[in-house]
Amino acid sequence: MDMKNSNLATENFSSGKRNYFLDFKRAVNDNHYLCITRSDEQLDGSYKRSTIVVFEQDFHFLISAMSSLFHSAIYLNQDNFRVADLVHLKSSCANKGIKSWDVHLRPREKFIALGSSQMSDAELMALLIGSGRSGVSAVDLAENVLKAVGGRLDLLAAQDHKALSRFKGIGMAKSSAILAALELGRRMCAV
Missing domain, CATH: 3.10.450.700 (Nuclear Transport Factor 2; Chain: A,)
Known part of the structure; x- marks a missing residue:
């Protein structure tokens, strides 16, 4: 052998x-x-x-991080852009909310301009969540939820309202939107 x-x-x-x-x-x-x-x-x-x-x-962490890093750097149109600059930009933007972000970094605008394939799972989930809470953007909130399930969408789909509502900023409305989208995906795969 x-x-x-x-x-x-x-x-x-x-x-x-x-x-x-x-x-x-x-x-x-x-x-x-x-x-x-x-x-x-x-x-x-x-x-x-x-x-x-x-x-x-x-793999999903590596791919998501690299994709997010390169797309963000590309759309900032800046020479000599460093990872530290991106981290600083993300943290300063998160405290002010998504509306303060550069238009090319906002999930909804990015979705329209580039399509869903160019977005991370957290950015897509942020579109469902709609808004974050004080000091935490919808993207950050989505990242927290995904981190809790190891980035695995199959484990996210196995969650219920109670499990999702344990995250501060996610209540019945936001957990319903997430679970409904996952159910639609499940039904599409069953066809």
Whole structure:
């Protein structure tokens, strides 16, 4: 029996003396993971490698974070934009509400301009929630709910009004909107 992890897909690219390898792998326990490796050529001709591994259960966090980061940075039209700038912008905007956000970052406007495929689960859920509470935007509220279910929509769909209402800012109306949307999705899949 072969005990090695197997590569399911691989991609690589180079920039000067720096090489990147993205490997999608299956572990011996049948779990999947992404292995991101950077290999830098040293002055003596050897290579120094650094690797990051992201496991299957965290893929949605990685994809959502990267998607949100890149889309936000693109629409800010700023050179030398840093992650710290995005974090500062998000925290300063959250305290003032979504209406104070740059128009390209607002969930409703982003949905209209880019479509649902370009939005995170939290942004889509924020459209259902409609509003947050003092100091917490609808997006932040949605992120809190999703974090509680590990980002898994199937676990969110298994929640009831009582479970969703434990989050400050979500009452019967907002939990009903979330559960109704999930039920519509379930019915669509059953057809």
